[in-house]
Amino acid sequence: MATSPLSVEVHNPHGKLRVISTKPMPGSRWIKLLVDAGCRVEICTEKKTILSVDDIKRLIGRKCDGVIGQLTEDWGDGLFSSLKAAGGHAYSNMAVGYNNVNVEAATRNGVAVGNTPGVLTETTAELAAALTLAAARRVVEADYFMRAGKYDGWLPTLFIGNLLKGQTVGIIGAGRIGSAYARMMVEGFKMNVVYYDLYQASRLEKFVTAYGKFLESQGEAPVTWKRVSTVEDVLKLADVVSLHPVLDKTTYHLINKDRLALMKKNAILVNASRGPIVDEVALVHHLQANPQFRAALDVFEDEPYMKPGLGELPNAVVVPHIASASKWTREGMATLAAENVLGKLKGYPVWHDGNYVAPFLDEDSQPPAACPSIVNAKNLGLKILAAAKL
Numbered sequence: 001m002a003t004s005p006l007s008v009e010v011h012n013p014h015g016k017l018r019v020i021s022t023k024p025m026p027g028s029r030w031i032k033l034l035v036d037a038g039c040r041v042e043i044c045t046e047k048k049t050i051l052s053v054d055d056i057k058r059l060i061g062r063k064c065d066g067v068i069g070q071l072t073e074d075w076g077d078g079l080f081s082s083l084k085a086a087g088g089h090a091y092s093n094m095a096v097g098y099n100n101v102n103v104e105a106a107t108r109n110g111v112a113v114g115n116t117p118g119v120l121t122e123t124t125a126e127l128a129a130a131l132t133l134a135a136a137r138r139v140v141e142a143d144y145f146m147r148a149g150k151y152d153g154w155l156p157t158l159f160i161g162n163l164l165k166g167q168t169v170g171i172i173g174a175g176r177i178g179s180a181y182a183r184m185m186v187e188g189f190k191m192n193v194v195y196y197d198l199y200q201a202s203r204l205e206k207f208v209t210a211y212g213k214f215l216e217s218q219g220e221a222p223v224t225w226k227r228v229s230t231v232e233d234v235l236k237l238a239d240v241v242s243l244h245p246v247l248d249k250t251t252y253h254l255i256n257k258d259r260l261a262l263m264k265k266n267a268i269l270v271n272a273s274r275g276p277i278v279d280e281v282a283l284v285h286h287l288q289a290n291p292q293f294r295a296a297l298d299v300f301e302d303e304p305y306m307k308p309g310l311g312e313l314p315n316a317v318v319v320p321h322i323a324s325a326s327k328w329t330r331e332g333m334a335t336l337a338a339e340n341v342l343g344k345l346k347g348y349p350v351w352h353d354g355n356y357v358a359p360f361l362d363e364d365s366q367p368p369a370a371c372p373s374i375v376n377a378k379n380l381g382l383k384i385l386a387a388a389k390l
């Protein structure tokens with residue numbers, strides 16, 4: 001059966017390098033950068049939220065140099081071998097997380113894989129903070145109550161929630177986003193920090209120590225930090241636990257039935273990392289059995305679906321994977337993704353520091369002649385810029 005072509009919007013039809021974006025992305029700088037460098041840019045405008053592997057193969061066609069794709073797509077050997085066969089060697093996720101990408105398959109096919117670190121750190125941490133407050137103070141439940149016309153006057157017992165000040169926030173995965181979130185909770189709500197990560201979060205530790213001293217100098221109680229050696233320790237100690245690790249084999253179902261049972265009965269669990277880090281069925285049971293326990297989720301195990309029962313629970317706050325959805329961040333993600341693809345097609349080296357991408361985002365100057373972040377740079381033998389030479 002013949003299939004009709006997917007709808008696309010074309011920029012610079014006579015450009016020599018063909019770059020595809022599987023989705024329209026915010027802003028226009030990313031398109032301009034590619035067009036100015038001689039690319040023909042094709043943006044898939046098909047009205048279908050998640051494109052299948054076959055859809056993307058059809059987009060790639062017989063000649064394609066690079067692709068910008070999305071975290072909802074399954075980038076495995078099938079797509080990377082199609083891209084290679086079409087002459088392509090550059091792919092970038094428009095996301096920092098790349099658990100949807102089989103990096104080994106990309107490397108085998110000679111395709112560089114980009115991601116978009118740094119530009120979404122604060123935006124994502126802010127949503128995690130918003131979820132924390134919504135859960136602690138029962139904002140969504142109260143909003144529903146109000147709109148349902150149930151409010152008939154102030155009561156001493158109406159929607160009692162949790163005070164954050166002086167409580168302990170637990171971070172699992174204290175990388176860029178986890179540390180930024182921890183700082184927000186420390187500065188904003190004077191919470192103490194307990195964290196678990198494979199690596200020491202030295203900058204976070206120094207910040208909390210210095211902030212604690214500042215508070216003391218103001219005659220206030222200091223804040224403290226503690227690095228613990230097991231996930232269990234965080235779960236036992238914290239009043240709020242926020243998850244920010246990468247999703248891989250070591251973090252799949254990191255939060256399960258047994259670990260939920262270790263948490264305080266009135267704790268709050270926040271997840272703005274990846275859904276499968278939590279065993280969502282176990283979480284639903286835990287929320288049902290413990291009405292004082294609350295969860296606030298931006299991500300879900302079987303996105304876009306929720307496990308049965310979750311949507312009916314008043315002690316769960318659920319939002320549709322919007323943690324990075326600020327205008328500045330989403331435009332920046334699109335720009336970084338385009339710069340990854342363009343940099344690889346131009347033969348540029350790879351930037352030295354995924355935590356420092358500001359020069360690529362400055363609209364008033366030409367971006368550096370580098371790929372901002374290529375995760376398989378070493379395995380592909382790509383040149384990596386030395387910080388000192390910048």
Ligand SMILES: NC(=O)C1=CN([C@@H]2O[C@H](COP(=O)(O)OP(=O)(O)OC[C@H]3O[C@@H](n4cnc5c(N)ncnc54)[C@H](O)[C@@H]3O)[C@@H](O)[C@H]2O)C=CC1
Binds near residue numbers: 117118197247273298
């Ligand atoms: N909900 C959303 O819209 C967004 C979700 N994310 C997710 O957040 C993740 C983290 O992003 P960044 O902070 O930028 O990455 P990052 O690489 O700076 O931080 C991840 C941290 O996880 C730690 N980690 C790895 N394995 C671990 C384990 N087994 N146990 C504990 N910690 C472990 C790492 O050591 C690292 O410190 C992304 O990979 C992505 O999946 C990121 C942006 C937006």
Ligand SMILES: O=C(O)C(=O)CO
Binds near residue numbers: 095096097098120323
């Ligand atoms: O960047 C990511 O990993 C996201 O989940 C969306 O911003």
